[in-house]
Amino acid sequence: MEKFRILAINPGSTSTKISIFHGEEEVFTENIVHDYEELKKFRNVIEQEGYRYEAILSVLAARGYSLDEIDVVVARGGILRPVKAGTYRINDLMLEDLRNAVAGEHASNVAAFIARRIGAEKGIPVYIVDPVSVDEMEDVARISGLDGIERKSLSHALNIRRVIYKVSEKLGKDPGELNFIVAHLGGGISIGAIRKGQMVDVESANCEGPFSPERAGGLPILEVVDFCFSGKYTKDELKKKLIQEGGVYSYLGTKDMREVEERARSGDKKAALILEAMVYQIAKCIGQMATVLKGNVDYIILTGGIAKSDYISECIAGRVKFIAPVERVPGEEEMKALAEAACRVMAGREKVLDYGGGE
Numbered sequence: 001m002e003k004f005r006i007l008a009i010n011p012g013s014t015s016t017k018i019s020i021f022h023g024e025e026e027v028f029t030e031n032i033v034h035d036y037e038e039l040k041k042f043r044n045v046i047e048q049e050g051y052r053y054e055a056i057l058s059v060l061a062a063r064g065y066s067l068d069e070i071d072v073v074v075a076r077g078g079i080l081r082p083v084k085a086g087t088y089r090i091n092d093l094m095l096e097d098l099r100n101a102v103a104g105e106h107a108s109n110v111a112a113f114i115a116r117r118i119g120a121e122k123g124i125p126v127y128i129v130d131p132v133s134v135d136e137m138e139d140v141a142r143i144s145g146l147d148g149i150e151r152k153s154l155s156h157a158l159n160i161r162r163v164i165y166k167v168s169e170k171l172g173k174d175p176g177e178l179n180f181i182v183a184h185l186g187g188g189i190s191i192g193a194i195r196k197g198q199m200v201d202v203e204s205a206n207c208e209g210p211f212s213p214e215r216a217g218g219l220p221i222l223e224v225v226d227f228c229f230s231g232k233y234t235k236d237e238l239k240k241k242l243i244q245e246g247g248v249y250s251y252l253g254t255k256d257m258r259e260v261e262e263r264a265r266s267g268d269k270k271a272a273l274i275l276e277a278m279v280y281q282i283a284k285c286i287g288q289m290a291t292v293l294k295g296n297v298d299y300i301i302l303t304g305g306i307a308k309s310d311y312i313s314e315c316i317a318g319r320v321k322f323i324a325p326v327e328r329v330p331g332e333e334e335m336k337a338l339a340e341a342a343c344r345v346m347a348g349r350e351k352v353l354d355y356g357g358g359e
């Protein structure tokens, strides 16, 4: 089987992760940490295309790689209009939607621009995979409780889908026959109910659900209204407060859960309470998702950076293991998920989808 050389690109708010894969074999991964002061000079994430592109070229050069050796570029998909899961060609409509942030701002919105630039320069195929806006929700899950506001499917879909396949493989089972609740526990948190391969409902701390290290999650709505009209904040400041400076950060001034755990262990009562509250809200949301699946849950999976913590994972498992066995996939496997999708597509094992502005 031909082994294609793959460049995978995954931008985060302050860094860009890149990997070179040779077929499904990882050659290297590097997390390029950007100078925050430099990033702040750009009005939005799309304007960072050139800056991040140059940073990628420098790292590749330092590693002895040139873009001439790459056969395919695959990037994390941003917040597009709702789409089904899969691998997409990067087309003009997609770039326009990302530029206009039609469905919201997210660091990964810039990925398609960088990939497309490299593709155009080198004449190689470029794709995005399982974007944040993968939407397989059932209609009943879309109703919010107020006409005019619809619940949205926004999640760490790339990693969630990858860990489902990984756990199913480990168990020697077909993911299409199992029901999962997956909690991606990172800087942001997404908790999804997956029925036989379809993510029928999901909550993300971007808009609702448990608070995360940096996001507020669901809040008492009338108090949010007062907050918005307090005159203290502009719209952008409010969004920043809820998405980048909310959650654990708003209480404790850190987004690092290792530090929070350490502080709690050393007797900091406030840190202990906030940590317990985050665990409580995560477990509560997992419980909600169990009702979505009518109790037919085969496995609960904890994944993301926070799932590296034995203590936090055990606290969550202690509250939810009565629902189903808890499996852990610490960290995230987004780069591997991107590379595997590129392999499937290049080998003709997966059909590439066209982004058409919604299903």
Ligand SMILES: Nc1ncnc2c1ncn2[C@@H]1O[C@H](COP(=O)(O)OP(=O)(O)OP(=O)(O)O)[C@@H](O)[C@H]1O
Residues within 6 Å of the ligand: 012, 185, 186, 187, 188, 189, 213, 255, 256, 257, 258, 259, 261, 304, 305, 306, 307, 308, 309, 331, 332
């Ligand atoms: N060993 C650990 N124990 C506890 N928390 C950890 C550990 N390692 C990382 N974390 C926490 O995980 C969080 C970051 O997770 P991760 O690296 O998955 O997030 P990210 O990539 O920045 O964001 P996202 O997952 O939302 O895309 C941080 O709060 C970090 O402190």
Ligand SMILES: CCCC(=O)O
Residues within 6 Å of the ligand: 132, 154, 155, 156, 188, 189, 190, 204, 205, 206
């Ligand atoms: C919007 C879901 C993904 C994230 O929180 O970053």
